[in-house]
Amino acid sequence: MLWPATLLGAAAGLALASIPGALLGCLLGQVLDRRLRLHGWANLRERLGWRPAPTDDDLLFLMLGRLAKSNGRVLQSHIQQARSEMQRLGLNVDAQRRAIDAFARGKTARDNLRVPLQRQRERAEALLRACWRMAWVDGRVAPDEHELILLWGKWLGWETAALERLNEEYAPKRSQQPAPSGGSYQQALQLLGVSESSEPEQIKRAYRRLLSRHHPDKLAGSGASAERIREATETTRQLHQAYALIRQRRGMR
Missing domain, CATH: 1.10.287.110 (DnaJ domain)
Structure with a gap:
């Protein structure tokens, strides 16, 4: 088991005061490791607020979680749509668990998705279609949802006109009867x-x-x-x- 604060304390102490400094730094670092429960470098990175870049599988559900929460409240229809996307992708139990975690993480809006999205241009259309499906699932696209998808589309290399055409494919027909809601x-x-x-x-x-x-x-x-x-x-x-x-x-x- 690696104790990051212990190693860093020993290295800093050695640089500053040779062997005695290394021993003192090691002791102080060990106290810090135990108090903060740092069992490895990953724990230290989490404590410092560093987040790893999302994997390809996580990215979609980070986006969907962010969209679902962007209008203030996650609806049951948003959750059902996320489940539909898991079924569409044929995710196994472990992959579904990771997708659920990514969806919840996306709701916090703490991840910067610009760089990960710029690396996903080959998957751009699939990602954007899933986003429009999520945005329309409650029957309307809120301004915050629309703005987010346009921004993500820009990072994915899409023109606004192409994004709006894709949006129109998922917009419900205005003449159709509304779906059953409150008392139906x-x-x-x-x-x-x-x-x-x-x-x-x-x-x-x-x-x-x-x-x-x-x-x-x-x-x-x-x-x-x-x-x-x-x-x-x-x-x-x-x-x-x-x-x-x-x-x-x-x-x-």
Whole structure:
């Protein structure tokens, strides 16, 4: 086990006062290591506020967490959308755990994402699509969300016009009926094709089956029109909100 403060104290003491200084520095460093519970260099970096650069897998969920929190409050639909992205990527249990941690870390807005994003230009479209999906999941893109995505798009090398065209693919149609929200419990049940007597597992299976069938990602790479992608995005949003309402009413986890 490496004791960073002990090593640094010994090195500083040796430089300043030879062997006696090294011994004194080692002793003081050991006290500091124990008091701060520094068991290695990683612990010391954390104490100093240094954060490692996010991995490729973490970056997306850092961005999604930042977007979800940017308007002040993380909604259940934001959490469901993050879970949908995990399913879309086929993450295993360990990878999902890391993604959840990254999502929570992203909500703190402490990470500077400029350099990591500038290194991800090959993945730019996939990252930006996921961001627009998250931004639209509650039916509207707040100014802070819009500004963030435009900034990230700039760091990824995208022009504003191209970003807005991508945004339009996920914007819901204004003429469509709004998704069930505050009191439309029966509409939510009807949308998922379940009843009040359905078991929680039946409801979950119905939700996941419909989400898989209508997710816009299935259309994005198939040459589908922007109109069809918008319709699929709106349907996905409605499914998220319906499921969230049923879970809340039924006390489901």
